[in-house]
Amino acid sequence: LAKTTQPISMDSYEGQEVNITCSHNNIATNDYITWYQQFPSQGPRFIIQGYKTKVTNEVASLFIPADRKSSTLSLPRVSLSDTAVYYCLVGDGTGGFKTIFGAGTRLFVKA
Amino acid sequence: DTGVSQDPRHKITKRGQNVTFRCDPISEHNRLYWYRQTLGQGPEFLTYFQNEAQLEKSRLLSDRFSAERPKGSFSTLEIQRTEQGDSAMYLCASSPLGGDGMNTEAFFGQGTRLTVV
Numbered sequence: 001l002a003k004t005t006q007p008i009s010m011d012s013y014e015g016q017e018v019n020i021t022c023s024h025n026n027i028a029t030n031d032y033i034t035w036y037q038q039f040p041s042q043g044p045r046f047i048i049q050g051y052k053t054k055v056t057n058e059v060a061s062l063f064i065p066a067d068r069k070s071s072t073l074s075l076p077r078v079s080l081s082d083t084a085v086y087y088c089l090v091g092d093g094t095g096g097f098k099t100i101f102g103a104g105t106r107l108f109v110k111a
Numbered sequence: 112d113t114g115v116s117q118d119p120r121h122k123i124t125k126r127g128q129n130v131t132f133r134c135d136p137i138s139e140h141n142r143l144y145w146y147r148q149t150l151g152q153g154p155e156f157l158t159y160f161q162n163e164a165q166l167e168k169s170r171l172l173s174d175r176f177s178a179e180r181p182k183g184s185f186s187t188l189e190i191q192r193t194e195q196g197d198s199a200m201y202l203c204a205s206s207p208l209g210g211d212g213m214n215t216e217a218f219f220g221q222g223t224r225l226t227v228v
Contacts, residue, residue: 049216
């Protein structure tokens with residue numbers, strides 16, 4: 001399973017765009033990149049998943065360069081409620097969701 | 112179906128006691144996972160089931176831990192002779208069976224917070 005590296009913490013202000021970058025140098029051909037969000041005392045919640053290029057949904061965008069050795073989660077116009085831990089995960093899912101979570105990035109959004 | 116349900120939400124037990132947690136996955140999901148999460152860390156994989164078969168166990172899962180999913184629906188995680196180091200949030204997740212190398216989303220419950228005193 002590919003290991004990921006992401007910043008330990010980030011600060012932002014309400015209304016700003018936040019970009020969190022994750023490194024996954026050992027990503028395998030069949031691996032997908034998935035981002036989860038976790039609030040205190042809750043289980044992680046799926047945000048977005050992609051394989052290459054760009055994926056966008058109603059809450060975020062995911063940018064993946066051609067070499068797929070990194071990815072960037074983009075949160076447009078964050079609000080206070082986006083304060084959470086964000087995890088970047090890499091895996092192919094064929095053996096079940098055993099992906100290594102890592103410590104994640106703690107995003108703190110200030111007013 | 113309202114998602115993955117875990118019971119209890121909180122459990123305080125004395126060291127040496129046995130505890131059992133229950134997880135009810137989303138009904139059509141074949142796969143069920145257990146994770147442990149300590150403060151400031153991401154979830155650590157413990158074990159997973161595909162239907163009733165336990166397909167993999169992490170080396171984090173000592174002999175004091177046992178998990179079952181007898182009918183391929185709900186699952187239980189039992190910890191025997193609890194130790195203070197077992198204090199953590201225990202998370203359950205479920206996912207549908209993915210194919211063709213496609214990653215699948217896992218849906219997490221709210222967890223059971225265990226405190227061993």
